[in-house]
Amino acid sequence: MLGALHAFYTQHSALIQVGGINAILAISLYFTLATGLLSLANAAFMGIGAYTGALLTMRAHWPFPLVVLAGGVLAATTAVPLGLPVLRLRGVFLAIATIGFGEVVRIFFINWSYAGGALGIDGVPRKTTWWHIYLALVLLLFICWRLRRSRAGYAMEAIRQDEAASATMGINVTAYKVAVFVAGAFIAGIAGSLQAHLRYIVDPNDYGFSTAVDILVYAVVGGMNVFIGPVIGAALITALPDILRQFTSLGVQPGPDRALASGIVLLLVILFLPEGLVSIARFRPWRRRQTTAIATQRARAGP
């Protein structure tokens, strides 16, 4: 049994580690999404964490745990002055503003000669091991689980559903929004720092718009209503190339077809499981009956 597990790990270790980091990123987005904020800045925060981590390790020789933490702290520090003005925006406008921030960060890194300019940083020592990643992930899942029925958890859910009504309940909407934005940035920064020490290089183009969208796809595919959703989505999308590899005999090319496959998965989920893959677990025939009953009741109540 243990032998089989070991064999599985050695065969898929890269996948397991990258999947773990992607799951952490997905959770970083969950915090803002659970509060009703569509922020796409987390890829940039991840980049800030990666650069901070790589530079502190290579130039300042800080101990690894401190380096990881510093990546999160610097990303969170950047998020405060960004969040205060930007979080006044809603929906797609917030998304556009945060995409703008992401581009600014990317272009800054490309032009930052101290950190290798467009080539990025090469030869980052490999310090991240699988248990670092999964320790962080388990801690985050625990926090999300405890957050669920807490004062802050209820407030986040309330803000997502109706900001003005939340404010009249005594909920400080702005403070909560900034807090979840900063928390998301912190987590993304940690993920970035862990990732930099996992794959030797830090490339400025890895923290751009397409990564931001990837993170969003993890959350959407997995489902945003439960914190485990983004993790499931991240695991599936990360494993997609390896799943595709099983079908090479049918003419599937794992590399080029990856984007196509994840696009199809996203489309199917949005069409048939709007609450994400986690809603499969909750699906039972009676649920359908219940929702129909609710619909008729609402129709009867009238406008």
Place this chain on the structure above:
Amino acid sequence: MAAAANDRDRDAARPCRPLSGALPTPTLAAEGIARTMMPSERASAPTPKETASRPLLVVENVRKAFGGVHAVESVSFQIEAGHVQGLIGPNGAGKTTVINIISGLLRADGGTIHLLDRRIDQLPPHKIAALGVRRTHQNIRLFAKMSVLDNVTVGQHLLRRETLVERLVFAPRGRAESARLHAEAEALLARVGLQGRARVPAAALSYGDQRRLEIARALASHPRLLLLDEPAAGMNHTEAAALGELMRDLAAQGLTILLVEHNVQLVMDVCDRVTVLNFGRVIAHGTPAEVTRDPEVIAAYLGTDEETG
């Protein structure tokens, strides 16, 4: 001299006796009220005699324009502590705008609003809520996807003291608090007639039940001033009468209520005083009987002789 004035404020600041009705224990409710008050107000003992003569809310010359439309033009009125005060007027008179301004969702263009001696017209809505002002909405604004019970739980936001750190380490205090607030929420639901519906999504409730749930959610943190914006809309006679009874009940326990309502019968039955608005101005103020005799009020509702004749 300043100290003396402060003492008077403290006494006046306790208009609310606990909402002990169906709540688990009076002390808990009282504790909840104390928490929503200013620190300086906590220590004093209640003196209901004095509070009866002193207005809880004073609205002075409040103005609000939307573009060129003067929704509210210089409105002034007061609400005595423990009273149910009606705010009526034809459609477009500015009633909802006044409630939005008091609760902080809108900022007035001018004028002042005082809650006891605290000026509140410049405060953000969550701070006004923390001072004990809660409201319901004309167009129901429940958290539709949450259960009925969770809606009330969100309403208890100001009562909950458990920090996230305490929750992460499973501090026993938090568990006790959750159990207490849960019992209180269930009692509150029973009080407004929603017992047994706690687990239902709020969106699945009937119109009248949604209005009752909004009231329960507003009461959840033991406010001292409750602003009700057309709470009886969509209710039948029996339901409206039950709602009126609930309001009298709450007022008897020290809650002050501002009631915006089109159901004239309900206003006449429930209100101690009525303020009548028309075109953003106060045109009459008095007891329900006085107001209904006022020629200007009759004109506003039915039109003047020249117009009709």
